[in-house]
Amino acid sequence: MARQIFSFVGGATGQWRVSHVQTMIGEALPAVPYVEIVEGNVETGPESAAWMLRGATSYERYVHKAEQQALIAHQPPIGRPEASCAALILMKKSDAWWAMPQDERRTIFEERSHHIQIGMHYLPSVARRLHHCQELGEPFDFLAWLEYAPNDTESFDQLLHELRATEEWHYVEREIDIRLVRS
Amino acid sequence: MARQIFSFVGGATGQWRVSHVQTMIGEALPAVPYVEIVEGNVETGPESAAWMLRGATSYERYVHKAEQQALIAHQPPIGRPEASCAALILMKKSDAWWAMPQDERRTIFEERSHHIQIGMHYLPSVARRLHHCQELGEPFDFLAWLEYAPNDTESFDQLLHELRATEEWHYVEREIDIRLVRS
Numbered sequence: 225m226a227r228q229i230f231s232f233v234g235g236a237t238g239q240w241r242v243s244h245v246q247t248m249i250g251e252a253l254p255a256v257p258y259v260e261i262v263e264g265n266v267e268t269g270p271e272s273a274a275w276m277l278r279g280a281t282s283y284e285r286y287v288h289k290a291e292q293q294a295l296i297a298h299q300p301p302i303g304r305p306e307a308s309c310a311a312l313i314l315m316k317k318s319d320a321w322w323a324m325p326q327d328e329r330r331t332i333f334e335e336r337s338h339h340i341q342i343g344m345h346y347l348p349s350v351a352r353r354l355h356h357c358q359e360l361g362e363p364f365d366f367l368a369w370l371e372y373a374p375n376d377t378e379s380f381d382q383l384l385h386e387l388r389a390t391e392e393w394h395y396v397e398r399e400i401d402i403r404l405v406r407s
Numbered sequence: 408m409a410r411q412i413f414s415f416v417g418g419a420t421g422q423w424r425v426s427h428v429q430t431m432i433g434e435a436l437p438a439v440p441y442v443e444i445v446e447g448n449v450e451t452g453p454e455s456a457a458w459m460l461r462g463a464t465s466y467e468r469y470v471h472k473a474e475q476q477a478l479i480a481h482q483p484p485i486g487r488p489e490a491s492c493a494a495l496i497l498m499k500k501s502d503a504w505w506a507m508p509q510d511e512r513r514t515i516f517e518e519r520s521h522h523i524q525i526g527m528h529y530l531p532s533v534a535r536r537l538h539h540c541q542e543l544g545e546p547f548d549f550l551a552w553l554e555y556a557p558n559d560t561e562s563f564d565q566l567l568h569e570l571r572a573t574e575e576w577h578y579v580e581r582e583i584d585i586r587l588v589r590s
Contacts, residue, residue, distance in 0.1 A: 226502070227541055265544070280542040283505040285468070292508040319409070327471040330509070358410055359463040359542040361448070 229280045230355055231266035232312060232367060234259050235273040240310060240404035248388070250316070250398030259312060259404060261369075277314065279355025279367040286333050291340050298347040307351060307371035311380070312402040314364045321395035337390035346383045349376045364398065412463045413538055414449035415495060415550060417442050418456040423493060423587035431571070433499070433581030442495060442587060444552075460497065462538025462550040469516050474523050481530040490534060490554035494563070495585040497547045504578035520573035529566045532559045547581065 234242075238258030245255060254274040269276045284292065300307075321329065333339050343352070355367040372380045384401070387393065417425075421441030428438060437457040452459045467475065483490075504512065516522050526535070538550040555563045567584070570576065 226505075227544075229542075229544060280544075282542060284508055287508045288510040289508045322409075322466040325467055325470045325472045325475040326509075326513070356542055359412075359465060359539055361410075361412060361463075 227280050227282055228263070229265045229278060229360075230367075230369075231262045231264065231269075232259055232277045232279075233262060233266060233269045233273050234275045234277075235270060237270070237272065239407060241407040242402060243405050244403040246401045248399040248401055249396055250400075253314070253400055258407065259402070277357070277364065277367055278360050278362055279357040279364075280360065281353060282356045286330050287340060288334075291334075291344075294344060295340070295347075298344065300348045300351045302351050302353050302369070302371060304351060304371065304373075306373045308406040309372050309374055309377060309380075310404045310406070311368075311370045311372075311384075312404065313366075313368040313370070313384075314398070314400040314402070315366045315368065315396055316364045316398040317395045318397045332392055332395075337387075337392035339387065339390065339392055342383065342386050342390075346379060349373070350380060350383065410463050410465055411446065412448045412461060412543075413550075413552075414445045414447065414452075415442055415460045415462075416445060416449060416452045416456050417458045417460075418453060420453070420455065422590060424590040425585060426588050427586040429584045431582040431584055432579055433583075436497070436583055441590065442585070460540070460547065460550055461543050461545055462540040462547075463543065464536060465539045469513050470523060471517075474517075474527075477527060478523075478530075481527065483531045483534045485534050485536050485552070485554060487534060487554065487556075489556045491589040492555050492557055492560060492563075493587045493589070494551075494553045494555075494567075495587065496549075496551040496553070496567075497581070497583040497585070498549045498551065498579055499547045499581040500578045501580045515574055515578075520570075520575035522570065522573065522575055525566065525569050525573075529562060532556070533563060533566065 234256035238260035240259045242257055256274045265278055266276060349372055351371040353369045357367060358365045417439035421443035423442045425440055425442060439457045448461055449459060532555055534554040536552045540550060541548045
């Protein structure tokens, strides 16, 4: 996916209404009623903004060829009309994670935690766009944006439950799960 | 290596005097007599600045465990007093490179182009700090900063000659080689 920057602005207005927030690990964020997603790097948001987070779509860091082909064949696009529910998962991994060489991170990520394989079980219900933030000097490493239909809420919760039980998650030192409904 | 942003400012002043510039592939940059390296993200440089480029140090994208250990054992630090020569290599790779899955990029990078292995032959003469720029919306993907002693110039040229002859370099669509001397 080509590099494209997105700003997530939490505040009094937005296309997405916050329905629930759960701070899974680490420090919380100020509560907001809405999140607005803006293409590009928003330097200063509206006065009502409680927080702004930026991330860039980027190339794949762990996906191998067969996995890439399977994902391309099954993953739905962002913006399906029926996918009126969303999750914005904010995540930061530990220094120990980032200090590992590529092969060790891949082994934990997929061979032992089956991150890609678990995600594949939930396709084509869940659309996903991953934003990288580390090089932007942001407080999180990733902003994961996921969209699903209301009827798929339970299965989406199950997906997160499976991922959070993996070895990979031992390296997550901050995680906030923000659920939203299109407004 | 922890994330740290650096700004390279080309202009009328700086700690490094430009001795030679060679545009290897693609569009050139305006010629400048000096380059100043500043820690942090410089939003606006001095009026005399002809260009400013930013990049962030980051985690390893291709290095495997044995390679990481060998690099840690042999690579010298940045800033050795005797290393009064430097190269700032500005590089952008093609969309075809970035669209490949991780395993294909690794195979071309190391198993077929021996990028890490070639670099290892020139240790401990050459100190290296790689800056990633893609997520910062910069015109280049990487800024590679390399330092060496005057006596090692010929061997450093040989290193670049070897790398530029590899399959990996077929995916380089812009490259500028700026040589500098500490002023």
